[in-house]
Amino acid sequence: KAGVTQTPRYLIKTRGQQVTLSCSPISGHRSVSWYQQTPGQGLQFLFEYFSETQRNKGNFPGRFSGRQFSNSRSEMNVSTLELGDSALYLCASSLIARGEQETQYFGPGTRLLVL
């Protein structure tokens, strides 16, 4: 079974631009979560989508948004990019077969550099 895939793997943008990142979960997985990882702040939770609805949200500004499609694929959008948005953005998927929280499987990440 294929793992979590993320595109693109690398991205360079300039301040003020916007960016859209894509995540395809493991087949059959219904929950998709997004994280930002930086050397200074570590791994921080952005949001979780389940059945096309945002179920949980971390403490990030409204410039960070996302959505989930009917096939469970998810996109994350960052508008008005700032230098501090440079980070590794990780997507993780979970099966959620029993309505309980389960193990998350991470994708390889998208490394975003904002100049």
Added chain:
Amino acid sequence: GQNIDQPTEMTATEGAIVQINCTYQTSGFNGLFWYQQHAGEAPTFLSYNVLDGLEEKGRFSSFLSRSKGYSYLLLKELQMKDSASYLCAVNHNYGQNFVFGPGTRLSVLP
């Protein structure tokens, strides 16, 4: 607020046993997870505890005490490939809502 603490760095010798501690203070608790992350790669799942006690998976074991807000990951028969960062994460709300610790960078020396 949510807070998870782990030692920043640890060093151990090949073949030895190492224990990585994690303490947490979160508003809720639905389980504690341990992940391994090699440099430049995504985290991979190692172990999961929701009840107090020890969970063993091969060379890796994880322990949880909910009353003390404490967990540890035990790695036995260390190998060079175990050099990585180890992340402690707590699911503190309904669904997949995790707070991660800063990670412990483990170096295994020959």
